[in-house]
Amino acid sequence: MSVRKEELTTMEAILGATSESSDSAEPPKNNTERTFRDGVRKIDFILVVKDEENIMSDTLKYNFLTNIVKTGFEIEFENGVLPIHRKLVFFKIHCPNDVLNNLGKAFGVKCVQSARSEYIMSHKEREWINLIRKEYTQPLQYSSLERSLVVYMALLNVPFGDRQNYIGLKRLMKRNIVVDAYALHDGPYYIPQDASRINARQILFYNWAGMTNIFTRQPLTLVHEYFGLKVALYFAYYGLYNIFLAIASMVALLTFFLAIYSNDYMDLRRPVCDNKYNPICFKCVATSAQSLLCQAYYVHDFCKWYTMTVIFDNKYTPYFATFILLWGMIFSAYSFGNEKYLNWIWETHNKDYNSKQIRPDFQVLEKTNKSNKTGIVVVKHRESKIKILLCYIGIILLDVLVFAVFTHRKTLLQIMPDRIMSVTIVVTIELIIALYVIDLIHRKVASYIVRLENHKSYMSYSRSLAKHIYVMCFSLPMIVLGYYAFQMAVFEFLLWRGYKYKYEYLFDDTCAMTSCSNNLSIAFTIILLLRFGILRKLSLYSSVTDYNQREIVQNVPCWEREIVLPRLNENILANKMATLVTQFTLIIAFGFSCPPAIFIVLLFNIYHIRRDATLFTLHYKRPMFLNNNAFSVWSEILKLMVYLAIVVNVVSLVCSTDFIEAYIRERRMPPINSLADYLGVFFINFKVNLGECYARAYIYVAKSGAPYTAKDLTADELKTSQYMYIFTFEIIMAAIYLIVQFIFSIDVDEKEIPKKRVIENYDE
Numbered sequence: 069m070s071v072r073k074e075e076l077t078t079m080e081a082i083l084g085a086t087s088e089s090s091d092s093a094e095p096p097k098n099n100t101e102r103t104f105r106d107g108v109r110k111i112d113f114i115l116v117v118k119d120e121e122n123i124m125s126d127t128l129k130y131n132f133l134t135n136i137v138k139t140g141f142e143i144e145f146e147n148g149v150l151p152i153h154r155k156l157v158f159f160k161i162h163c164p165n166d167v168l169n170n171l172g173k174a175f176g177v178k179c180v181q182s183a184r185s186e187y188i189m190s191h192k193e194r195e196w197i198n199l200i201r202k203e204y205t206q207p208l209q210y211s212s213l214e215r216s217l218v219v220y221m222a223l224l225n226v227p228f229g230d231r232q233n234y235i236g237l238k239r240l241m242k243r244n245i246v247v248d249a250y251a252l253h254d255g256p257y258y259i260p261q262d263a264s265r266i267n268a269r270q271i272l273f274y275n276w277a278g279m280t281n282i283f284t285r286q287p288l289t290l291v292h293e294y295f296g297l298k299v300a301l302y303f304a305y306y307g308l309y310n311i312f313l314a315i316a317s318m319v320a321l322l323t324f325f326l327a328i329y330s331n332d333y334m335d336l337r338r339p340v341c342d343n344k345y346n347p348i349c350f351k352c353v354a355t356s357a358q359s360l361l362c363q364a365y366y367v368h369d370f371c372k373w374y375t376m377t378v379i380f381d382n383k384y385t386p387y388f389a390t391f392i393l394l395w396g397m398i399f400s401a402y403s404f405g406n407e408k409y410l411n412w413i414w415e416t417h418n419k420d421y422n423s424k425q426i427r428p429d430f431q432v433l434e435k436t437n438k439s440n441k442t443g444i445v446v447v448k449h450r451e452s453k454i455k456i457l458l459c460y461i462g463i464i465l466l467d468v469l470v471f472a473v474f475t476h477r478k479t480l481l482q483i484m485p486d487r488i489m490s491v492t493i494v495v496t497i498e499l500i501i502a503l504y505v506i507d508l509i510h511r512k513v514a515s516y517i518v519r520l521e522n523h524k525s526y527m528s529y530s531r532s533l534a535k536h537i538y539v540m541c542f543s544l545p546m547i548v549l550g551y552y553a554f555q556m557a558v559f560e561f562l563l564w565r566g567y568k569y570k571y572e573y574l575f576d577d578t579c580a581m582t583s584c585s586n587n588l589s590i591a592f593t594i595i596l597l598l599r600f601g602i603l604r605k606l607s608l609y610s611s612v613t614d615y616n617q618r619e620i621v622q623n624v625p626c627w628e629r630e631i632v633l634p635r636l637n638e639n640i641l642a643n644k645m646a647t648l649v650t651q652f653t654l655i656i657a658f659g660f661s662c663p664p665a666i667f668i669v670l671l672f673n674i675y676h677i678r679r680d681a682t683l684f685t686l687h688y689k690r691p692m693f694l695n696n697n698a699f700s701v702w703s704e705i706l707k708l709m710v711y712l713a714i715v716v717n718v719v720s721l722v723c724s725t726d727f728i729e730a731y732i733r734e735r736r737m738p739p740i741n742s743l744a745d746y747l748g749v750f751f752i753n754f755k756v757n758l759g760e761c762y763a764r765a766y767i768y769v770a771k772s773g774a775p776y777t778a779k780d781l782t783a784d785e786l787k788t789s790q791y792m793y794i795f796t797f798e799i800i801m802a803a804i805y806l807i808v809q810f811i812f813s814i815d816v817d818e819k820e821i822p823k824k825r826v827i828e829n830y831d832e
Contacts, residue, residue: 110212113219114627115159115237116248119147125245132228132240133159139222140167149624156247158627163219168210175221176695179209188413192275193287200254200268200293211293213690216251220692223249224428236428248631250689254294255626256615257686268294269685277681282674292414295684298693302641304410305403305702306677309648312399313670316392316655320663323388327379334378341371373586380662381585381725389660389721396656396713397805400706401812407703416695430524452520459513466509467544470502471551496594503544503599510540515639530698534642538705541646542653545595549658552584552591553720584724589661592654596662600651601669613686636688644680645702653709657716661724710805718797722790729786 117129137143141161148156163171172178189197204211210218223237233239240246254267259274268290276287286307292300328334514536523529614629651669659666684691722728 111160112163112215113161119155128228135226171218196271272685277685296693298699301699317667317670320666323384323663327382376586380589386727392659393717400710401808405812514540526694527696527698531701534701537642538646552587588724592658592661593665601672633689636691657713714801
């Protein structure tokens with residue numbers, strides 16, 4: 069803002085500034101506290117504007133600041149100290165107690181309550197809470213977050229002109245009239261040597277953030293009081309998810325151990341890998357109605373493929389697939405109940421959730437005349453719906469294009485067996501780059517769609533943002549894994565199954581001498597570990613904090629330090645939740661294809677949850693999330709994904725593995741005990757025009773040369789068994805999930821007293 073000498077007296081009168089002039093104002097000696105220079109009034113919010121001459125913007129800024137003062141807030145301004153901030157003016161806003169009380173009631177922001185939450189806290193956390201609450205302004209007991217939230221909500225509704233849409237802080241920020249607006253942290257994240265008191269940020273830094281606290285319990289109540297409800301629920305979900313993931317990892321490692329050391333077919337690995345004299349057929353093509361053209365490879369060429377098959381597609385795979393689905397059901401249902409319990413503990417249901425507050429960005433659309441038949445006013449909103457439809461069509465086409473590029477060569481499906489490792493590395497790098505670029509586009513489009521929807525309330529805006537970001541994040545990985553789980557195993561697989569040549573038996577060569585689970589295992593590992601485990605989006609941040617910058621000197625005030633920190637908004641939190649929920653969905657749907665990947669994901673999750681705690685505490689501005697129940701949309705998404713996984717899990721298991729056929733043939737045929745039996749089982753001799761070759765049959769067919777009888781397994785019989793298994797499995801699992809939800813997700817009774825309180829009252 070242009071602060072000229074002749075206007076300075078008027079500006080001070082309006083803003084109630086305490087300094088004589090902005091040019092002569094010196095930074096406060098104690099720049100680590102949220103106080104004005106008189107040491108009494110707290111800084112509840114910071115506005116940053118440019119000090120430049122512009123008739124239009126100066127008028128809007130002048131009106132906005134004047135209306136802030138009329139609201140009852142107190143303002144003081146300071147010029148920037150650093151050279152890069154010389155043209156910036158920092159406005160420090162304070163809300164007096166009487167104004168705070170009135171606005172808090174109007175916006176549904178209530179003061180601190182501890183009637184229930186103290187009964188779930190540990191002894192240390194209870195001491196921390198009592199310690200920081202002593203610093204709250206008396207007698208209202210509003211926390212620093214709640215004070216800033218009240219000011220922020222008021223600024224969202226302060227007008228800055230006479231026009232209807234000249235209202236709200238966000239409109240000024242979009243026009244770059246207000247450069248930045250943020251709430252301050254409670255002080256430095258470290259404890260200085262001359263410290264006389266401690267704040268919540270310091271407690272969280274030493275006892276929650278970073279890898280040094282990897283095995284410590286999360287102080288969720290303290291997180292809720294310092295960051296708000298949505299951040300606390302995010303970390304509550306993340307922590308609970310990691311606990312359940314640890315259980316799944318132990319079972320996954322047990323399954324992997326049994327597959328290696330208690331697997332009958334592992335004994336055949338060495339004869340297969342060492343056999344260099346038996347040519348077999350890897351790729352057969354029908355050149356005419358009664359002839360096949362086959363390209364010969366040796367048995368040892370399939371050593372790596374065979375090893376993967378016996379490890380990831382064995383007799384334990386169906387049991388682990390069932391377990392991982394039951395695990396997902398129990399976790400989702402338990403997380404529903406846990407979220408309701410935390411809302412009850414933190415007494416969030418007693419708040420208004422700002423359900424009646426209208427977003428300043430909401431635009432009343434032009435209305436047409438009343439309908440002659442119904443008398444209802446019809447709103448013109450076709451243009452935005454058409455744009456949203458075009459956005460989704462464009463995203464679908466983009467996903468299909470990227471998917472087609474990576475599957476056109478079928479590098480993971482029908483590559484030469486001796487090149488499997490090199491090709492897999494190349495495809496991995498290409499796929500990760502594509503996923504990152506497409507993911508960035510998805511997130512931008514999701515935000516654009518939400519703006520087009522023109523939401524009236526903040527809660528509907530947050531819910532819609534979460535839904536669109538998740539759909540965008542989930543689409544491409546699901547298309548890729550669905551292709552490897554279904555398309556190659558069903559469509560191309562059945563084309564060969566129905567082929568009849570001289571004999572009546574089942575025949576295919578789609579997946580070489582292994583089942584199609586190898587393709588799914590590779591794709592699942594690449595996507596889960598790299599995209600949703602190791603190289604997560606939004607995890608590569610700089611290490612800049614408000615106290616480790618090179619330009620920072622001792623006389624730089626805290627409000628100027630924190631301007632360099634990135635903003636923690638709804639989009640970032642929704643992106644993080646979308647990553648976790650997508651990770652969970654992929655595990656319960658396709659986790660059976662590579663059990664060790666679950667354990668590796670757990671290790672990176674343990675790191676990332678403490679990394680996020682560090683980011684939230686040190687590297688972000690303090691978040692300003694409105695109090696509403698929009699976070700519950702993730703429970704609805706989670707529930708829908710479990711129902712989807714019930715279908716995807718069993719269908720992908722049946723389509724990409726041979727466990728049903730193996731079970732049926734086990735009851736009819738003798739086991740395999742030698743390499744000769746193995747080759748006779750896996751390959752059937754065919755006479756074709758160009759010579760002799762082999763093609764893959766199934767695991768438990770009769771020995772080579774044995775006649776086929778009526779007891780042999782036919783295509784119709786196998787298909788019927790697979791369909792019956794899928795149908796029965798889905799009904800049973802859906803029923804179990806409904807029962808689990810009933811057990812774990814019962815609403816918390818408001819009148820119920822925790823057991824700990826009953827025991828304490830009894831002792832008294």
